[in-house]
Amino acid sequence: MGKVQAITERVYQASPQRVYEALADYATVRPRLLPEQYSEYEVRAGGTGAGTQVHWRLQATEKRVRDCLFSVTEPRPQTLVETDANSSMVITWTVTPAGEGAKVVVDASWQGATGIGGFFERTFAPKGLNRIHGAVLDRLSTEVE
Numbered sequence: 730m731g732k733v734q735a736i737t738e739r740v741y742q743a744s745p746q747r748v749y750e751a752l753a754d755y756a757t758v759r760p761r762l763l764p765e766q767y768s769e770y771e772v773r774a775g776g777t778g779a780g781t782q783v784h785w786r787l788q789a790t791e792k793r794v795r796d797c798l799f800s801v802t803e804p805r806p807q808t809l810v811e812t813d814a815n816s817s818m819v820i821t822w823t824v825t826p827a828g829e830g831a832k833v834v835v836d837a838s839w840q841g842a843t844g845i846g847g848f849f850e851r852t853f854a855p856k857g858l859n860r861i862h863g864a865v866l867d868r869l870s871t872e873v874e
Contacts (some may be wrong), residue, residue: 743873
């Protein structure tokens with residue numbers, strides 16, 4: 730099994746603190762950021778930052794639907810790590826200063842399949858997930874700018 734990774738980033742004309750607070754708000758802001766690939770979104774514990782537990786179904790392709798149950802930690806300032814209880818997926822959201830604004834980097838990784846299936850997963854899955862996370866980051870601009 731090989732590691733599969735998808736990294737997406739955007740720069741915003743808003744303070745890093747404002748951007749981080751929006752991303753850490755799983756109860757109010759996050760649901761507004763999610764594109765049509767997400768369904769059954771539900772905060773099951775917490776709702777802001779570390780200690781939050783959130784569920785959703787992610788339809789990455791027509792046939793590929795994942796049931797996700799993420800627990801959120803904050804291992805360092807302005808970093809959210811979402812760890813899925815149902816798979817090896819880990820999504821790290823990092824906010825850093827960028828000039829007068831903020832940069833967000835979303836790094837999603839998981840242990841992929843082996844063989845020919847793994848080859849196709851490593852080739853195509855990151856592109857699809859980058860599109861999905863790109864849509865989330867595009868919607869974030871409406872929240873913070």
